[in-house]
Amino acid sequence: MTDESVGTVYVAQGGDWDEIVRAQADRGDETIVINMGPQHPSTHGVLRLILEMDGETVTSLRPGIGFLHTGIEKNMEYRTFSQGSTFVTRMDYVAPIFNEVAYCLAVEKLLDMKVPERADVLRVLFMELNRIASHLVAVGTGGMEIGALTMMTIGFREREMILDFFEAVCGTRMNHAYVRPGGVSIDLPDDGLPRLKGVIDWLHKHLWEYGAFCNENPIFKGRMKGVATLDLTQCMVYGASGPVLRAAGFPWDLRKAQPYCGYETYDFDVITWDTNDAYGRFRIRLAEMSESLKIVEQCYDRLEETTGQPVMVEDPKYAWPAQLTVGADGQGNSNEHIKHIMGESMEALIHHFKTVTEGFRVPAGQAYAAIESPKGELGCHVVSDGGTRPYRVHMRDPGFNHLQAAPAMCEGAMISDVVVAVASLDPVLGGVDR
């Protein structure tokens, strides 16, 4: 296409193939514009990449996002603070627990609330298991995209064990809404600790396999080493965090730097790498899974010690009134609670009704809570006007921020490196677009 004011214009609209070929032959250059996505398996959701190519070399890359925008932040303004958990969990659906924790920490900041110790331990347990699951998806799908299909098949096998544990505790494999303002929705079931032991043993047995498959694999290294580099200066320019920043050798981890949920009391290391590239990010994710497993084992001991302690604040103004349990039928009603509110106490029924339908009021103000999600800094900015519903919630998703760096990582490289670059950022478009 030619425009008189700007000269030759290359477009990504597609069209009749014969015409494209004819136009290309007439131009006599190798420049072609490729529209990659939004329906492309290697874009981790619905990411659109508009690539201007000179032969196989990327000369310009523009990411287009918004295809998975679902208006979650707007919806939250019309629901109670407790219901907010149910919304945020659907943002980054590969690491849902982190969304919930970031949101709940911000709400609890506004309430000046301190959650019970066991609730914090359960949050840390769920976050670290979820970190392993999220990293497994990252290295699994990332490996699959460059031909290491086994990475994906065994990655999802291990992830399945973690999701089974989540399901046994809170009833759902995704979209948990497990972490609520004030604590968590439910304590471990009776067989929770033995199940957790099973997961820990399974992960011990299998987590080393990923490194054995890939770390020294010449094809894997050939595809990953020196690809999608982002050095420390560039990381600062793009505000990178998480594995991307740590692969540039900078040991920045909010769990250590600005601890929350009692992370300062756990023993673990911050993993860094010094290659600035996709391979370094991969190695960091592998090593972080082992560190997370160390934390999970410490959680196991603490859960054993705190058996029977509350998992939600005791203040009846904020605590969810029902003590839910997951029954054999998978439903969550507590017969004791229903007997109490329906048969014994009118006031308890009113209280239940008011808390569930209206929710509790949160003092006017604003708070920002940031946590270390598997992808980097996940922040939640909550504004309240003193009502029972958030006035405004904004999630700062690390993937959203990191995708800005994709052009810097890809321009000048081959088109095959684009896939590796995007995978090494590990964006989840549900979180990016919200």
Add this chain to the structure above:
Amino acid sequence: MTEPSSADLAEVKAAASAPAREVTRQGMWGHGSGDTSGYGGIVRSFERFPRADRPYGSYFDEIVDRLHGLLPGMDLEHVVVAHDELTIFVPKADLLDVLTACRDDALLRFEVCVSVSGVHFPDMVGEELHAVYHLLSITHNRRLRLQVTCADADSHIPSSVSVYPMTDWHERETYDMFGIIFDGHPALTRILMPDDWDGFPQRKDYPLGGIPVEYKGAVVPPPDQRRSYS
């Protein structure tokens, strides 16, 4: 009765000339509730961003003093301290100077602006739209929130991209959702909504959903027009 001192008078005058930040809220449950309990008549007034008094505590005094020292004569008096977080309201004309100082000064050294978020307060006349900048200092392990306001009628704020390149997409999102125009942004286009979308969805005057959905012959009204129980 004693005569008020000149200092007292100056204080009263300053309070009168400052924009009224006190807002009122009706009912018990916040904005737009479908309350049917009879409590909807309660009217409360409160201040959204109450000014903090010295000392601010923690590292906050240090930051505010340093900014005053670097940028004398700038109006950085509206400081809010709540929940261990420091918020400084910055006049929009001074935003770039403040951001540059925050980034470049060794004692401040906020390397990263992690997020730009918008908030819409239709009741704060003349300063309805707020852009909220969350800064992070990795060197000092500190956080700082800068808040800039602009009027609905003149929704322009200088873009921070020249100081913090990472705010590019964040500002695009804030423009997309609130219609705040960041002057000087390299490519201020919609980012989450389609390019031809009408309106700015996160503003309070924009309805939730907004369009009825037809499914198998039945029409489901937009959520804000459905019967509400809360």
